[in-house]
Amino acid sequence: MTTAAPQLIQATLAQLNKVILGKEQPVRLALTCLLANGHLLLEDLPGMGKTTLAHALAQVCGLEYKRVQFTSDLLPADLIGASVFESQSSSFRFHPGPVFSQLFLADELNRATPKAQSALLEAMEEGQVSVDGTTHRLPSPFFVIATQNPQSQSGTFPLPESQLDRFLLRVSLGYPGPQVERELLKGRNGRQALANLPQVLNGQRLKALQSLVPQVKLSDNLLDYIQRLIAHTRQSDVCHLGLSPRGAQALVKSAQSWALLQGRGHVLPEDVQAVFVAVAGHRLVGREETQGEQLARHILDKVDVIGSGHG
């Protein structure tokens, strides 16, 4: 780990917290997701600061930022781009869509039709798009933040489980605390703060930080704990759908990233616990009508952190 890494991370977090007040945990999770090279799903009611968070993240990290408001008449080409005939050269030329950016904010993802949704999700998974038989690489780093309104709201197309699995973490911001709320009421302008936000990272630095994540060490004891957690989610009397191997990998990667954010070179059970709800919440499906998040919390309480072999 380069010596500068902890300071860089701390500075980044400090800047973000200036914009999103009183939400250290979700901010940290968002940065975790970014460092782990995964995509983030922000789920909240409208007006909770989702867009502000995405915007701030892009600004602080020095990423090229594009935003698309998803609507029910959005077409895949509106995202990916299209080949257009140019009369001067008498040929088709590809005009890249907004998805060709380093940080792409998909606002209210679940208001678009499944067709448009899946076009984005394919791009997220592959890191590239194919139009008319030509493959175009997306820029790197490529980070998608999708916001989503709770599905009970009208005019939404809920994302299927298979697509939710593509998001590394799902984070909710939640209502602000009374202190922060009071400040907002007093007229504090978030957009204003956003404009003054200094850039801490750039693409290069971000990539360097991302490359540190896999180097964070995992002990056998910790993997035991992770496997105990996973095994518990797969018990049929607990969950209808347990964590997939991809989900398990996501858990390990996020925990490593979280540990890096804490400035540690190895993962502790606390790191796993910190990211577990965000990782598992949207992946687990309960037996009854339990919410995935509640279920994840329940599992964390149930599974013993210590125990079994090694030595």
Next chain:
Amino acid sequence: MGNGLGTGGNNYITYSGMIWLLAAQLVVMLPFALHLPVWLIPLVLFAAGWRLWVLSGGASQPGTLLKLGLMLFGIGGLFLSGLKFPSLEAMSALLLLGFAFKSLEVIQRRDALVVVFIGYFLVALHFLYTQSILAGLYGVVSLVVLTGALIGTQQTVAEFTAVQNVRFNLRLAAVMLLQCVPLMLLLFVFAPRLQPLWSLPMLTDQAKTGISDRMTPGDIASLSQSAELAFRVTFKGERPAQNQLYWRGLVLNHFDGHEWRQFEQTPDLWQMKELVRQEYAFRPDAVQVAGTPIEYEAVYEKTGQPWLFTLSPTLKVAGDVLQAADFRVMAAQELQAPLLLKATSYPQALRDVQLASSLRELALQLPTDGDLRSRELAQRLRQETGSEQAYIDKVLARFREQQFFYTLRPPTLGDSNTIDEFLFESQRGFCAHYAGSFVFLMRAAGIPARVVAGYQGGEWNAQGQYLAVHQYDAHAWAEVWQQGKGWVQIDPTAVIAPQRVEQGLEAAVQAEGSFLQGQLLSTRHLPWLNGLRHKLDAVQYGWQRWVLGYDQTTQMDLLHAILGELTLLRVATLVGGVLVVILLGWLLMLGLARRHAREALEHQLYRRFCAILAKRGVVRQPGQAPGAFAQQAAAALPAQSDNIRAFTQVYETLCYLPDASGYAKHTRQLKALLGKLS
């Protein structure tokens, strides 16, 4: 089994399995080398070595003809080794031969099973030769190795190093055998002890040891050089004084001028039994009971002879024994195994107050000629003294006052006139000389007398509270019949060497230094080892008394003690009950073994840490990470916060820092911190 896990239907024994088998065969066969031809041991090495060579690809499997030739060769070797056919030895040698050769054709697992099962049988067979506690322990070791080989031949994949393999297999074998112990005890205690329905001519050429049925001066001296055990006795009540312990073995009636024998013709065992059942039978009315009885239990070592040794006269006796008119007790069979006898004797009782004429005749027999000087001496002394009693006293006084010496190294006497030679020339000898010449003098004066052979005294083992009688306690003394008194026991040796009957042979010949002189290595010359020797002997006695001596009678006594009245239902209920308890124990053990996958040491220590804090009111939830719990606990128990944090830190280092070195150091730290906390 054929298509077991990962074996791909491989039923063949591996190289390491073969080595296991060879080791087991060697262990099983080794003790037989003491009793059977020694060349059977190299034979098993040869056969297994060949098989190993074949396994490693050095040679091809020998053909049927070759194997047949080898087998014939081996059987020929057995014939040449001087074994008698048919006898038990020949049969066991044949079995061992087959056992040794079998390893040549052990290819598949089922062949190994044959070898191992025969091995189990051979372990049992060895007990026919010796039943000492040492042999028992060796048998247990053999069982462990055999079971290890049974496991070893079933293993296919070599996951272990050689050392690990040995340790694993032996441990597993030991555990399996330990689980069998309750069942073994159940069978030992409750299985019916049946007499054998038939028996082979057993161990025909086995040496006969101990007192023999004839006495020439010299016999008992050679016995006195043997420290071997003859028998052990426990007394129910008070132990009689040492000089009262005359263990009567047999009575020697007939003297031919050189040798004392029982009768004119030496009867074999069958004839002897006939004799004892008919004209020489014991008549209980020949004994007038007087004095206090002595109750005792004796365990006799195997001797190959039927003689038993009891305090005389014995009235009550349990077991398969015969009693004769001369008050001896003898076994119905030659002793091939230790024998337990319970007897009650009345040493002060009067015996044969009315002497039967046949017995009188026997007790007055003298050779027709020879030893004229002694005969003349007897006549002269008898005439000088008025009464029989005075004559007896006179003869004893003569032994005491003249230059007679007690020695284990007497000069050799000629073939005839031995009594004259001893009484008038050498005047040096031991019990056999004195008893023989005393009886001769009595008979020459017309007083019925006879020689009694047996043991005198014994070594008291305070550890085991029993008396051990050894071969060097062998003794001969005399009995004289007197009007109104019956048979009176007189020991002329006691007159010359009173220490012999009061302190034993060692004290009697101390000046001479001839006690066990042929056995320089004997531990008896090292007094400081005697305590240990006594202890070991006590253990052996316990083994004989309670394990080897556990026969039908003892079994019945035990069952009576447990159940009271014996009915089939009660015995069945008891045995069934014990069996159910054993089965339940096994099930319980299986369950426990399965549930308890033991946690690593650091986790055990952490759980102890949690338990200590829980006692102080800080309970850890299972989902609480060590760090979070430490914070909670440190906040709740500020006095201990340093220790709590330190413990948690060491634990986290140990568990979550993957390249943390010094496991031992860390666990020691954890233990030390735990000590501080509690």
